[in-house]
Amino acid sequence: MIRTIQTDVITENIKEMCIEANHFLSGDMDLAMKQAVETEKSELGRKILNQLQDNLKIAADEMIPICQDTGMAVIFLEVGQDVHFEGMSIEDAVNEGVRQGYVEGFLRKSVVGDPIIRENTKDNTPAVIHYSIVPGDKVKITMAPKGFGSENMSRVFMLKPADGIEGVKNAILTAVKDAGPNACPPMVVGVGVGGTFEKCALLAKKALTRPVNEHSDIPYVKDLEIEMLEKINKLGIGPGGLGGSTTALAVNINTYPTHIAGLPVAINICCHVNRHVVREV
Amino acid sequence: MDKYIKTPITEEVTKDLKSGDYVYITGTIYVARDAAHKRMIEALDKGEGLPIDIKDATIYYMGPSPAREGRPIGSAGPTTATRMDKYAPTLLDLGEKAMIGKGKRSKEVMDAIVRNKAVYFAAVGGAGALLSKCVEKSEIVCYEDLGAEAILKMEVKDFPVIVVVDCDGNNLYETAIKEYCELT
Numbered sequence: 246m247i248r249t250i251q252t253d254v255i256t257e258n259i260k261e262m263c264i265e266a267n268h269f270l271s272g273d274m275d276l277a278m279k280q281a282v283e284t285e286k287s288e289l290g291r292k293i294l295n296q297l298q299d300n301l302k303i304a305a306d307e308m309i310p311i312c313q314d315t316g317m318a319v320i321f322l323e324v325g326q327d328v329h330f331e332g333m334s335i336e337d338a339v340n341e342g343v344r345q346g347y348v349e350g351f352l353r354k355s356v357v358g359d360p361i362i363r364e365n366t367k368d369n370t371p372a373v374i375h376y377s378i379v380p381g382d383k384v385k386i387t388m389a390p391k392g393f394g395s396e397n398m399s400r401v402f403m404l405k406p407a408d409g410i411e412g413v414k415n416a417i418l419t420a421v422k423d424a425g426p427n428a429c430p431p432m433v434v435g436v437g438v439g440g441t442f443e444k445c446a447l448l449a450k451k452a453l454t455r456p457v458n459e460h461s462d463i464p465y466v467k468d469l470e471i472e473m474l475e476k477i478n479k480l481g482i483g484p485g486g487l488g489g490s491t492t493a494l495a496v497n498i499n500t501y502p503t504h505i506a507g508l509p510v511a512i513n514i515c516c517h518v519n520r521h522v523v524r525e526v
Numbered sequence: 527m528d529k530y531i532k533t534p535i536t537e538e539v540t541k542d543l544k545s546g547d548y549v550y551i552t553g554t555i556y557v558a559r560d561a562a563h564k565r566m567i568e569a570l571d572k573g574e575g576l577p578i579d580i581k582d583a584t585i586y587y588m589g590p591s592p593a594r595e596g597r598p599i600g601s602a603g604p605t606t607a608t609r610m611d612k613y614a615p616t617l618l619d620l621g622e623k624a625m626i627g628k629g630k631r632s633k634e635v636m637d638a639i640v641r642n643k644a645v646y647f648a649a650v651g652g653a654g655a656l657l658s659k660c661v662e663k664s665e666i667v668c669y670e671d672l673g674a675e676a677i678l679k680m681e682v683k684d685f686p687v688i689v690v691v692d693c694d695g696n697n698l699y700e701t702a703i704k705e706y707c708e709l710t
Contacts, residue, residue: 287706289548289688293650296686300656304601309655313591313601351600353591353674363561365673394606394629394651426699427606427629429651481707485628485650487688488702518652 248325248382250526252332255384258524259342262388263318264350266520267310270301273456274433274519277494281431281484290489294431297484297517308351312518315352316390318343318372319450325381336374344368355393375447384526387454395432395516398424401446404508413438413510414473420512421477421493426486429516433457434477434496437511439503448499449513454521457495470496494519530684534582535624540645543689545696549647550684555584555626557678559605562669563613570616577668577677580621587627589674590664591654599664599680603654604628607646611635618642626687630699640695647687648698660685 270278278301282294304311320339332338347354347369356370357363379385400423402416417436424432437448460467473496483489494517503509527546531539533553543549556578558566566576587607591600607614607627614625615638623644628651631639639646649657663681670676690698 287702289546289702292548296650296653296656300650300653303659304655307655308594309658310591310601311655312652313589313603313654314605315591315601351592351594353589353600355589355674365675367673397606425630425703426648426651427608429628476709479708481703481705481709483702483706485648485688486699486703487648487690488698488706490706516652 246382247327247329249329249331250384252330252335252338254526255335255338255386256342256345258386258526259320259339259388260346260349262386262522262524263343263346263352263390266388266390266522267315267350267352268304268308270311270518271456271521273458275301277457278517281491281494285484285489285491287483287489289487290484290491293484293487294491310352312392312516313353314355314392314394315347316392316520317356318369319389319391320372321375321377321387321389321451321454323377323379323385325383326378327382328384339372339374340370343370343372385523386526387521387523389454389521392516392518395424395428395514398428399449399513400511401442402510403442404510406506406508408508410469412508414476416510417473417496417512418476418480420514422480424514425482428514429518430482430486431484431491431494431517433515433519434473434493435513435515436496436498437513438498438500438509440501440509441504442509444501445509445511446513448501449511452497452499453513453515453519455497457497457519461498463500466498466500470498533584535584535645536582537623537643540623540643540693543645543692545689545692545698545701547689549687549689551584551687552683552685553681555586555680555682556667557586557588557680559587559589559675560609561672561675562677563610565669567613567616576620580617582621582623584624584626585617585622586680587625599658599661601654602658602661604649604651607631614638618644631691636691636695636697639691640693643693645689645693646691648690649687657685
């Protein structure tokens, strides 16, 4: 059975999700931030983590964005193959939602229309939209506004098969070390392993939208997530990069089959304002 | 050590600030980030003056979210200072004394800090809502067409920062990490 969805419903949801994501952290992130205050070894680190707790409360109570960088709107649309859209084009509907959310929600407009000419589009459009077709008659929307302090510190490494798992570990540690204070630690580290050049970057981005208290279903990947979080937190970078034992809150790794000649690894770093809101329409 | 200081942050003030000090700033600071810095340096290259009084100025690397009605500013946390490294030495040599941002600085900036007895503070990245509460007044000085990147003049009260690089070139980002690093 084909189900018809009006695209203005998508617009309305995207608008609300832009505002929600920028003022309220998801439950998994909120919990991780609270736990970090308990375990941080550095006094200055604890002071910073407590400031971040206060910041979250002020943001929610007074509707002030958690961070002034309210991000470029990254949206994953998982569209059921039995869905038929009616109304404006789905791309226009998504961008209209972003436009309304960022203008009406007092969110910062951080997008320039051309990477070299750099004129601000004044409404934070266009969004970066990743579509996938899935079974069913629903649309799953994941809205993940991405700030660029941490985005700028993200990396892709085209490793060789001989580099193996040790190569992957080194790539992750190198990216996190280089990011240091720039990426607003404590960070969340999204990793993509396998696929092609662009596929591993997308896997890493998607990994950031997985709740930070959930591990991979693949046993060796889960072990790698645990090991890498432990190693990263021994780097000493700490909250704000000013020293301490909380450098990352989670390492989320996604994998995909790859070519006999390659081992692509992407590390997408996110700050502690790791925003993701999910809705099903 | 906790310290309370007032702007202008002169050499008299910076010489008593040490890497690692927790400092509360009260007074007037300027706000400028990427595009505003580019435009200021272009003005200097053309032999024009700067749109702000740079002597003993404090520049906060920041681009706020829009203010809701009745508020001086929206969310107002620091942006990555590294991107201003290309421009900062010129401004420091012209008299800028304090920078507020987050993230690593280049060797050229470190040298310019020591040469000019200046200071680099970090504010906590991602604490924009909290930091906005320390802003009492904000007005656009120039470059309004740059939107969130316009130059602002702000009055702040007890604005919390940490001395990362002091006027002797001590760098908290390097020293603090060593203290907690357990990975060889």
